[in-house]
Amino acid sequence: MIPSELIPSELEGLRVAVVNWRDPWHPAAGGAETYAWQMARRFARAGARVRFVTARAPGQARHETVDGVRLARMGGLFTVYPLVLAWLLRRRTRFDVVLDCQNGIPFFTPWVLHRRTRVICVVHHVHDRQFDVHLPRWLAVLGCFLEGPASRWTYRRRRSVAVSPSTVAAMRERLGWLGPIDIVPNGVEPSTDGQAARSRTPKLVCVGRLVAHKRVDLLLDAVPELRERWPELTVDIVGRGPEEERLRARLPEGVTMRGYVSEEEKERLISTAWLQVNASQGEGWGLCVLEAAALGVPTVAFDVDGLRDAIRHGETGWLVSEGADLAKGIAAALDELDEFDGAQGASCRRWASRFRWDNSAERLATLALGRPVAPMRVSGWERS
Structure with missing residues (x-):
């Protein structure tokens, strides 16, 4: 269990609402849900009275308590927003702090809360470029308005938290964000299990939600070329999402879709891989990169928002220029791995050891x- 002494003792009795689009058990959950839950459970461990308010997937209970956190679930993909605001309006004086987690669109909680309630807007990454990938044009335009001008005005006098320097830059430059922004990064929990041995033959792993902007197609396109040079190369794809069925229909030889797996199985699949590959067009951070690094596995990714913060090029992975040939980038990384002869794994673990959920929760608790x-001062972020 987490050491509660890492969290300021003044959290005892603090009334906190964590408002997030989904919870970690939602079928569409991702890194943002992991982040919100890790914060919530640590706050509760330190004595805060925490409510986690979120959407409700089919089959989920409306109310339950997990790790001392009381969950309230309501609404679906879009209806969760008005329902959560109505829920908070009825309880507008009952919370001291609200963590308003923005997954593209925030909940605009300041509209319904008492002005003395402290609201912290948590932003993982700016979604403006992804709205066009996932939504009809008219809805993408609305999303950009809500994420940009509407959010900028609503939270102008509130503190905000970003998970990386890339997110801070995107908030300032693309959203024109006005209020103060602090960095509270993602973290990892040290694994207590023994690490599985690396595969004797080249093996890649790709972990994440199977959605359009993750661009798993680019990895699948690269596999035949890579297998021409490494015939025994295999790829494990771990995750689920709306793209899963389409991707399964076009798998090249050597690729296995694992779908949803337990945390223990995910760690095993990662730790036996030579490299993780992340072809996303942009992230707030890329939690899977840090999780792989903690297991000694470097990542190849495009040089895009978030991923350029999570990877130290040449030390804990490799960044490929956006638009470049991914197969060539992976091949170059595999060649370099042979030269490093295991040193890369040690660099990855040292990098991951700088980011712990306990430390992030302590920073967020201080803001709460x-x-x-x-300010976060991390070697390797100077160019961000």
């Missing part, structure tokens, strides 16, 4: 208490 936090 209305106190300033020191």
